[in-house]
Structure formats: C-alpha cells, structure tokens
Amino acid sequence: MAGRTNTPGQSVSQRLLAILGCFDVAHPALSLTEVARRSGLPVSTARRLIGELHGWGGLERLDDGRYRIGMRLWTIGSLAPQQRGLREAALPHMHDLFQATQENIQLTVPEGDQALCIEKISSDKAVPTQTHIGGRLPLHATGVGKAILAFSGKELLASLAEEGLARLTPYTITQPGRLTAALAEVRRTGLAYSHEEMTLGAVSVAAPILGLDGTVRAALGIVAHSRTALDRLAPAVRTAALGIARSIG
Amino acid sequence: MAGRTNTPGQSVSQRLLAILGCFDVAHPALSLTEVARRSGLPVSTARRLIGELHGWGGLERLDDGRYRIGMRLWTIGSLAPQQRGLREAALPHMHDLFQATQENIQLTVPEGDQALCIEKISSDKAVPTQTHIGGRLPLHATGVGKAILAFSGKELLASLAEEGLARLTPYTITQPGRLTAALAEVRRTGLAYSHEEMTLGAVSVAAPILGLDGTVRAALGIVAHSRTALDRLAPAVRTAALGIARSIG
Numbered sequence: 001m002a003g004r005t006n007t008p009g010q011s012v013s014q015r016l017l018a019i020l021g022c023f024d025v026a027h028p029a030l031s032l033t034e035v036a037r038r039s040g041l042p043v044s045t046a047r048r049l050i051g052e053l054h055g056w057g058g059l060e061r062l063d064d065g066r067y068r069i070g071m072r073l074w075t076i077g078s079l080a081p082q083q084r085g086l087r088e089a090a091l092p093h094m095h096d097l098f099q100a101t102q103e104n105i106q107l108t109v110p111e112g113d114q115a116l117c118i119e120k121i122s123s124d125k126a127v128p129t130q131t132h133i134g135g136r137l138p139l140h141a142t143g144v145g146k147a148i149l150a151f152s153g154k155e156l157l158a159s160l161a162e163e164g165l166a167r168l169t170p171y172t173i174t175q176p177g178r179l180t181a182a183l184a185e186v187r188r189t190g191l192a193y194s195h196e197e198m199t200l201g202a203v204s205v206a207a208p209i210l211g212l213d214g215t216v217r218a219a220l221g222i223v224a225h226s227r228t229a230l231d232r233l234a235p236a237v238r239t240a241a242l243g244i245a246r247s248i249g
Numbered sequence: 250m251a252g253r254t255n256t257p258g259q260s261v262s263q264r265l266l267a268i269l270g271c272f273d274v275a276h277p278a279l280s281l282t283e284v285a286r287r288s289g290l291p292v293s294t295a296r297r298l299i300g301e302l303h304g305w306g307g308l309e310r311l312d313d314g315r316y317r318i319g320m321r322l323w324t325i326g327s328l329a330p331q332q333r334g335l336r337e338a339a340l341p342h343m344h345d346l347f348q349a350t351q352e353n354i355q356l357t358v359p360e361g362d363q364a365l366c367i368e369k370i371s372s373d374k375a376v377p378t379q380t381h382i383g384g385r386l387p388l389h390a391t392g393v394g395k396a397i398l399a400f401s402g403k404e405l406l407a408s409l410a411e412e413g414l415a416r417l418t419p420y421t422i423t424q425p426g427r428l429t430a431a432l433a434e435v436r437r438t439g440l441a442y443s444h445e446e447m448t449l450g451a452v453s454v455a456a457p458i459l460g461l462d463g464t465v466r467a468a469l470g471i472v473a474h475s476r477t478a479l480d481r482l483a484p485a486v487r488t489a490a491l492g493i494a495r496s497i498g
Binding site for chain 1: 261263265272273274277298302317318319320322323324325326327328330332337341344347360365367369370383
C-alpha cells in the first residue's frame with residue numbers, strides 16, 4: 001500500500017507539490033519523463049498533474065516539449081513578504097556598489113543550513129559565478145555564507161560540522177576548529193571573506209545585514225576575480241550593508 | 250453534482266491551485282475564512298489544503314493567524330524564464346534612470362488584457378503609486394499600458410473596447426476612438442503618456458521595449474507628480490527602453 005492512502009486529497013496535493021519541487025536553479029526545464037523520475041511519480045500521474053499546472057499557468061511548455069515554471073507562479077511567489085521589503089531596500093545600495101566596483105553583487109538570506117540568493121547584479125566583465133537568483137550557497141565556503149553563519153546561533157555551526165564541511169576546492173575550510181576561528185574574526189571585523197573556497201579563481205568579501213535585535217537578516221557580498229585586492233572593496237561592502245540595515249530599520 | 254467529480258485527483262489539485270490563486274497584491278495575507286470564501290471551498294477543505302501548503306513551505310502563518318505566500322513559492326517562482334532575462338537586462342538601465350530622475354521607475358510586461366509589473370524602483374520622495382511588483386495595471390489608462398497596447402494586435406484594443414474602458418479618474422480616456430488616436434501617436438513617437446488618467450496627481454511617460462521581430466516584450470515607464478514636466482523625462486525613458494531592447498537582443 002506504499003504510496004497509497006485512504007485520504008486521496010492529501011495524497012494528490014502532495015503529488016502536485018512534489019512536481020513543483022522538481023524544478024530548481026539546476027533544473028529549470030524538465031521533460032515529463034524527468035519530472036516523473038525526480039518526483040517518483042508514475043508517468044501517467046505526472047502527465048495529468050503537469051497538464052493541470054500547465055492549464056492553470058503554473059508551468060509553461062517549451063518548443064522542445066519540456067516544461068518551465070510559468071508567469072503565474074512568478075506572480076504568486078513575488079507576494080512572499082520577507083524578500084519584498086528587503087530587496088526594495090537593498091537594490092539602490094546594490095547598484096551603488098555595482099557602479100563603484102563593476103563586480104558581482106549578491107544579496108542572500110539564511111534558509112536552513114544554506115544561504116538563498118534573492119538578488120544579484122552582474123555584468124559580462126565580472127567573474128562568472130555559480131550563483132543565480134533563487135539559488136542556494138553553502139554557508140561554510142562563501143563570504144555571504146560566513147557572514148550569516150557568524151551571526152547565527154552556535155547550533156547551526158554545530159549541525160554543519162556534524163554533517164561534515166564539504167571540500168569544494170582545495171582551499172575550502174573543512175575543519176570545524178578553523179571555521180570557528182574564522183567566524184570569530186568575522187564577528188570582530190563585520191567582514192567575511194572567501195579565498196577561492198567555493199570556486200577556483202573567485203574570491204569574495206561580504207558583510208552581514210543585522211536587524212535591530214541583532215539577528216542576521218541577510219548578507220551582502222561581492223564576488224570578484226582572485227587577483228582582486230579585496231581590502232579595497234571591503235569598506236564599500238560594509239558601508240552598503242549598513243545602509244541596507246538602516247533602510248529596513 | 251456541481252463541484253464534484255469522479256476524478257478526485259483533478260478536483261483536488263484544482264482546489265489546491267484555487268487556494269494559491271486567492272492571494273494577490275491586493276490580498277497578500279488572508280485568514281482561513283477569507284481563503285474559503287475567495288476560493289469557494291468549504292472551510293474544512295480549505296483548512297486541510299492550507300495545512301499541506303504550509304507544511305510544504307508554500308504558505309507562512311502570521312502571528313495573527315493569517316497566511317501569506319512563503320519562501321518556497323518565491324524560490325520556485327523565481328525560475329520563471331521571461332522575467333529572469335528581461336529583469337537582469339533592465340535593472341542597470343532602470344537604476345540609471347532612477348538616479349537621473351529620482352522618480353518611480355516601472356518595468357511591465359503584457360499579460361492578457363493588463364500590464365504586469367515585474368520590477369519597480371522608487372523612493373520616499375517619489376509620488377505614491379498603486380503599483381507593486383506582481384501587480385497589474387490597466388492598459389488604457391497608464392503610460393506603460395498604452396506603450397504595450399500601441400504595439401499589440403488590433404484585436405486586443407477591440408476586446409478592451411468591447412469590455413468597456415473603465416473610467417478611473419475624470420481624465421481617463423474611455424472613448425475607443427480617442428484611444429485609437431492616442432495609440433497612433435504612441436506608435437509615431439515611441440512614447441506613451443498618462444495625464445492623471447490612472448491616479449489623480451500622478452502623470453507618466455513610458456516607452457515600449459520591442460523584440461527584434463517587432464513584438465512588444467515590455468514597457469518601461471516613469472510615474473511622477475502631476476506638476477512634473479514630462480517632456481524633460483521622455484528622452485531619458487526612451488533611451489533607457491532602447492538600451493534594454495539592445496541588451497535582450
């Protein structure tokens with residue numbers, strides 16, 4: 001009886017949500033077969049539910065037959081409250097920072113044991129990154145992640161350490177003791193660095209955006225070529241992050 | 250048998266989507282009772298489906314017991330393709346325009362018989378508007394709307410005229426003949442105006458963003474106090490709109 005239940009309502013809506021959950025930054029377009037595989041649903045069920053989502057405007061069909069998230073879900077998602085105020089307060093500061101540096105500017109918020117990118121400004125000249133709006137970044141290996149982790153409860157670091165700190169490049173900090181020391185320095189200076197710890201060739205500097213009660217609301221970071229002198233960018237990032245914190249009050 | 254069906258799967262997923270559809274810019278937070286009323290579902294059904302959406306992260310519960318769209322739907326919605334490229338191309342131009350004018354800057358796309366706002370930059374000093382990201386604007390009464398309407402098929406204007414052009418202020422153009430003439434002028438000049446036709450005290454100037462094939466992809470507009478000399482702003486709006494069109498290619 002696995003996968004079946006006497007309350008078909010519950011089961012069907014969970015299947016529908018499972019289909020939406022198949023799509024992410026790494027998988028923005030999926031075929032019916034891929035949706036069925038990723039959701040664990042029979043192809044016939046996936047086909048019917050995709051059809052309903054498509055009819056409602058939640059999915060769009062591409063010319064090659066694959067599906068993408070549609071305008072209707074974008075519109076509904078844009079109603080999510082936290083992002084709204086924070087983004088609107090942050091964007092002017094992010095553009096100032098971009099104009100001054102011409103580097104990748106990222107705004108991220110804590111989400112579970114990762115950092116979620118909610119806004120990004122970039123240009124063709126900036127170093128390529130793996131970051132997209134709606135994408136997630138590891139806390140231990142990125143500037144924005146460390147800025148969040150340093151101002152989060154100790155339990156978060158402990159749980160990350162227990163899961164194991166994944167080695168993403170030869171420079172990733174994978175020893176909890178070294179990470180703890182680095183985070184103390186972040187708290188002392190208000191600045192967090194990543195020296196090719198996430199991506200070879202890219203470095204970053206970030207600053208936390210703290211609420212009035214001292215909790216970390218977000219982190220603002222710059223990602224640049226590894227040849228960049230981050231010391232030159234750090235005061236600008238810190239200034240912009242403080243400006244955003246003041247705007248959100 | 251109205252409202253019931255022999256294919257409970259179809260029915261349940263449509264009910265779940267109906268619950269999501271209750272939320273919009275004018276109704277970003279709703280109680281269980283309000284969701285039931287707006288969706289036409291029995292309270293018990295609404296309660297169960299809201300519970301599922303909440304457990305999945307699609308809805309968040311506020312302290313007063315109402316619900317709002319949650320982070321998970323924001324993340325999934327951010328995968329919608331059109332908005333992504335257009336927004337990223339447009340934002341730098343929008344910020345240039347904002348820095349030069351300090352007025353409300355709006356980016357909208359055609360959606361059915363309305364204009365959907367997908368990005369907005371504003372400040373405390375700018376005139377208050379009714380526009381929010383994810384919100385919709387009438388085509389016949391706004392600068393961005395007329396910029397879209399002027400470059401859409403004649404069928405769209407005909408269907409709007411048939412529905413009736415709603416009078417939103419004493420200055421709204423409600424006669425199809427006058428609107429047709431105004432749209433011809435928009436096509437000739439590449440600029441669309443609204444003179445307190447949407448909101449008393451606010452005027453706007455907008456320009457279409459056309460694809461290489463001549464179809465209208467979006468419209469960029471400024472909304473300002475009615476005392477503003479729009480002629481001074483018009484070349485800047487047009488320039489920025491052409492810059493965005495070039496960026497998206």
